[in-house]
Amino acid sequence: MTKNIMIVGVGGQGTLLASRLLGTVMVNKGYDVKISEVHGMSQRGGSVVTYVKFGDKVDSPLVDKGEADIVMAFEQLEAARWLPYLKPNGHLIVNTQSIDPMPVINGVAEYPQGIIDSIKATGVSVTATDALSIAVESGSAKAVNVVLIGIMAKHLDITEEEWMSAIESTVPVKFIEMNKKAFLLGYNLK
Amino acid sequence: MKELMLGNEAVARGLYEAGVKVISSYPGTPSTEITENATKYDEMYCEWAPNEKVATEVAIGASIGGVRSFCAMKHVGLNVAADPIYTASYTGVNGGMVLAVADDPGMHSSQNEQDSRHHAIAAKLAMLEPSDSTECLEFTKLGFELSEKFDTPVILRLTTRIAHSSSLVELGQREEKEIKDFPKDPQKYVMMPAMAIKRHVIVEQRMRDLVEWAETCKINTVEYNDGAKLGIICAGDCYQYAKEALGSTANYLKLGMVNPLPIDLIKNFASKCEKTVVFEELDPIIENHCKTIGLDVVGKELFGLLGEFSQSTIREKLLGQKTDLLKSDINIVPRPPVLCAGCPHRGTFYALKSLGCNVSGDIGCYSLGAMAPLSSVDTTICMGASVSALHGMSKARGAEFSKKSVAVIGDSTFIHSGITGIIDIVYNKGISTVLVLDNSITGMTGHQNNPTNGLTIKGDPTVAVDLESLARACGFKNVRVVDPYNIAEVKTVVKQELEKEEPSMVICRRPCALLKTVKRKPALKVNADKCIGCKSCMKIGCPAISMRDKKAVIDFTQCVGCGVCEQMCKFGAITE
Incomplete structure (x- = not known):
């Protein structure tokens, strides 16, 4: 059985590192793994998505609409955008941070209100957290990705030690301690 | 031990294991990481060339020089490299040579959606297409064997989803190759009419030999499943999508070599299936081949010519399946890409907008200057076109138009294809104003050094092209340098230069805000x-x-x- 995870956010928020960290953990667990990323133009502050799939044998690197077991969203509007990709019985992990897209900055559109409530109204399971504040508490606003991974880790059958060793092999040495702290703050969130 | 590798990273590993000695490329999404990863292996000489034509010629030269060589580019880069590669098809190789081209179905980061398989057909070259990272590594190595066996450059075709997906790869050892003698063989390597006429005969024979190889080669594989009546012919990422959607309910002919295509193998496969479907992104290359050899196949009438496919393409268009999706009442506002916070191009575009300039644009991050609210760019065609197209517009519309029109071109793009354009302006008595947006890096593709920033691909110091001297040497008398963070300065200088009835260059110089060497100031x-x-x-x-x-x-x-x-x-x- 293949598990499909989507990591979505705004270009520059660190979605690539999150997908690689998750991929590394799953490879260490002995799964077949595929990760799909998009580089280039869309990374420049646009809506970005990476797919992580693992199981006995993974064919397509893509996750399609209605196929994701977990969507991990770094930003509210992005959670809403990619919601149709989540299975109706899937789980959404969302950072409550909101970043205005250019049409809102230009004044031609309004940032939608009550996104989290509207998503909850669909009946899907949602964990909404202010991961930015937790990241800042851990020492860097950039650690949002690892905080969210920590929250998601509770929903996957992987031990704390396995996550820690993946952080050690994925993150540059000088950031390891900060990232471990950020991970644990997410992991131990009640 | 298996390693999780990006397709591009696995191609780089394949180059290493194949004993490649010389690599020259120009960055282009989604091909860039091949060459970036290749630099991690000290056994291979790697470089960024000024453009794909130069890169390909360097690889051809290295091959003639007796070693295995390689170059990588995106699909539109192959257009730039078409001149050398079409004739290298005639000369053949000495050391093996592989050229990787990465197509971008869906145009995640490209200006068109061309299908590079047309180039392989037109240049009469073998083209391989891997479907995951393992095949990226294996097909790269096989490419060199084929290149030497059939005396031809070989093209490795990737698409975004193969180049930028990671999967598990088994690593092998590097096999060093002895450098071959330098050939003194004008009949083979000097392509004048008398020699080329004879070489063309050899090229056509080589294509027939390659078709024969394609009939039985290990990378064109057939998979029959019990009870399955549907036959799917596919290659690359489409094979993975088809497998995911159909599993063991279909039979598969997976083509690892997409040019030339086999005949008997395909006919034999189709004869064992009740219905044969060709599932390929972009153009109907395999489909038309099947129809030419008299097969009744279905393809583009079902799937269309546009964009990239996925497993859903098969489920929806072939099987007619629909899935119930989660739906909310939220108004989803689009989030297009934007110039980053602190991007030095922002000040320049705001200045151009307030001056009411017509802007002939180019390829790079700064094409985003076309988006609201800056809305400053009027045209974007291809690498270098900003400069030459502005000259054309000016010749069409006269001096008054020229006095309110500029070209904008990045430092790397200027080196790639802008220099010939500025020479055209000076030589042909143009009066255009060209803005070089010099952010000291090749930005859009993820920060590659280039000939203007004084650093090699490995970050070692080297000679930097002096843009001011270059422009003056080409005949520009007016060369100004401004700081794009200073809107008033940009406006004043551009206005002054536009008023002159002479060509001018304004260099807007400020490093990319995302560079690690650029110190961030505290947030305002x-x-x-x-x-x-x-x-x-x-x-x-x-x-x-x-x-x-x-x-x-x-x-x-x-x-x-x-x-x-x-x-x-x-x-x-x-x-x-």
């Missing part, structure tokens, strides 16, 4: 007491600025303190 803050909510600061389209309760606020996670918004605020509300 809005003094809510002074802010009257006039939204002047919003006119520059900075993603770090938004309005909350009728006051501007600056997102501290994005702001790099560039100060451009500060210049927009008449009330002094934005401060450090």
